[in-house]
Amino acid sequence: xxxxxxxxxxxxxxxxxxxxxxxxxxxxxxxxxxxxxxxxxxxxxxxxxxxxxxxxxxxxxxxxxxxxxxxxxxxxxxxxxxxxxxxxxxxxxxxxxxxxxxxxxxxxxxxxxxxxxxxxxxxxxxxxxxxxxxxxxxxxxxxxxxxxxxxxxxxxxxxxxxxxxxxxxxxxxxxxxxxxxxxxxxxxxxxxxxxxxxxxxxxxxxxxxxxxxxxxxxxxxxxxxxxxxxxxxxxxxxxxxxxxxxxxxxxxxxxxxxxxxxxxxxxxxxxxxxxxxxxxxxxxxxxxxxxxxxxxxxxxxxxxxxxxxxxxxxxxxxxxxxxxxxxxxxxxxxxxxxxxxxxxxxxxxxxxxxxxxxxxxxxxxxxxxxxxxxxxxxxxxxxxxxxxxxxxxxxxxxxxxxxxxxx
Amino acid sequence: xxxxxxxxxxxxxxxxxxxxxxxxxxxxxxxxxxxxxxxxxxxxxxxxxxxxxxxxxxxxxxxxxxxxxxxxxxxxxxxxxxxxxxxxxxxxxxxxxxxxxxxxxxxxxxxxxxxxxxxxxxxxxxxxxxxxxxxxxxxxxxxxxxxxxxxxxxxxxxxxxxxxx
Numbered sequence: 001x002x003x004x005x006x007x008x009x010x011x012x013x014x015x016x017x018x019x020x021x022x023x024x025x026x027x028x029x030x031x032x033x034x035x036x037x038x039x040x041x042x043x044x045x046x047x048x049x050x051x052x053x054x055x056x057x058x059x060x061x062x063x064x065x066x067x068x069x070x071x072x073x074x075x076x077x078x079x080x081x082x083x084x085x086x087x088x089x090x091x092x093x094x095x096x097x098x099x100x101x102x103x104x105x106x107x108x109x110x111x112x113x114x115x116x117x118x119x120x121x122x123x124x125x126x127x128x129x130x131x132x133x134x135x136x137x138x139x140x141x142x143x144x145x146x147x148x149x150x151x152x153x154x155x156x157x158x159x160x161x162x163x164x165x166x167x168x169x170x171x172x173x174x175x176x177x178x179x180x181x182x183x184x185x186x187x188x189x190x191x192x193x194x195x196x197x198x199x200x201x202x203x204x205x206x207x208x209x210x211x212x213x214x215x216x217x218x219x220x221x222x223x224x225x226x227x228x229x230x231x232x233x234x235x236x237x238x239x240x241x242x243x244x245x246x247x248x249x250x251x252x253x254x255x256x257x258x259x260x261x262x263x264x265x266x267x268x269x270x271x272x273x274x275x276x277x278x279x280x281x282x283x284x285x286x287x288x289x290x291x292x293x294x295x296x297x298x299x300x301x302x303x304x305x306x307x308x309x310x311x312x313x314x315x316x317x318x319x320x321x322x323x324x325x326x327x328x329x330x331x332x333x334x335x336x337x338x339x340x341x342x343x344x345x346x347x348x349x350x351x352x353x354x355x356x357x358x359x360x361x362x363x364x365x366x367x368x369x370x371x372x373x374x375x376x377x378x379x380x381x382x383x384x385x386x387x388x389x390x391x392x393x394x395x396x397x398x399x400x401x402x403x404x405x406x407x
Numbered sequence: 408x409x410x411x412x413x414x415x416x417x418x419x420x421x422x423x424x425x426x427x428x429x430x431x432x433x434x435x436x437x438x439x440x441x442x443x444x445x446x447x448x449x450x451x452x453x454x455x456x457x458x459x460x461x462x463x464x465x466x467x468x469x470x471x472x473x474x475x476x477x478x479x480x481x482x483x484x485x486x487x488x489x490x491x492x493x494x495x496x497x498x499x500x501x502x503x504x505x506x507x508x509x510x511x512x513x514x515x516x517x518x519x520x521x522x523x524x525x526x527x528x529x530x531x532x533x534x535x536x537x538x539x540x541x542x543x544x545x546x547x548x549x550x551x552x553x554x555x556x557x558x559x560x561x562x563x564x565x566x567x568x569x570x571x572x
Binding site for chain 2: 015024299369
């Protein structure tokens, strides 16, 4: 008999997004507000730098940490934009997307039985990465009333002797929530005192609207406890290039490098050359795309509120986390029926944790035209739902009346 | 109101109506509508067009050519008088005064190559002060108004994931 593979892997639940992907892929004419990546093409000068590197024969491994020139540009970018300093030689590792970085952090920090605090709802990749280390995710419920922010009292309550780390993702996929400097200030003493690590997934940092991006790494008291994850996917529209990086203390960085050098060797070389160009000359492109996202957000949030789906204005990412409780449908039913009846694909909040129930994630990484069309269809869906309810109610009333008459 | 941004949005997508634009820019719908009216009256907004990929349709019914025109500018009137004589022909789609060997470049459209050639020889070449013309026929269009019209783009978009994390 063939032996059983790893139980930890068998136990990982399939992603809640998979079902909608399969369903939407099987249908024709679907308008998708369900994507987690920019709809823009990678800026051409960035792609060209990647193509040039291939043509010039730069098709070999790079240093394990990534090209030094790229690490220098990353260091410069973070210094200039966020005021944080990292040594390109010892504190930066270029990874295969932010995804590798998440896994790398969990492998480096966690031992069986450790507790890791995860926010709920949150991005789908954290829980599996924790479980694969035989560690335990401990969830903190985020609430719409407080704009899905992490509150100090909730953090304090969740920390135990076993807590090793917390995973943060602000601006947040799926909620669009952000944490300001003032919000983080209140967490700093708690994190300092507890000695836990902070895995801060800041992949949407550049997509912060209506204010400045903030990070726990900006607080010197806790900087050595923070591992920053960032990358090129969202800001520079480079998801397919698979390029991210970690910023951390040199101690943690050298441990992470041990794993990275054996598992990955080095991130793809052409992508690294493209990324150098992105950091050197691509910032105007980022600002241009950011402006478009902001305009789409304004349109989408305004339409949703007008059709009765109460939605806070999110201050980051390209997602709106809309409250669908008035529809009296579960998140899953809402999304399934919307897709089947109106061919609009969105993602149920429950794909991002149990506390996502009552919400749906609507992505505005799509054209204004698609957003307008989808909104019309969502509105029609809600009207149909309303009419059905009314008919059901009328039928009930009629039944009761008939009963009374027959008596 | 951010007029520059309003114009930029309309330039990209003329189908955005006052309601859309008001929501996108966070402005009052009535004010946006009035602003657009005003700009239409003042000819800041001169018209609304659709970008059509003629590689795909009407292949045999439309011929385009760039015509370089060399002229002798008139005393007191400069280039503008002769330019208006040319630009007024409906066959001329767009026209610019340029640096280099010729003075004007015009995009001209016609049903056949013969028709375009006749237009150049019978109309433009006969205008007073026109010294010479040079006709460059368009073989294929790759980009128009900031949009790529070459082949293969649709396939790439189709391969993108419909729903993703």
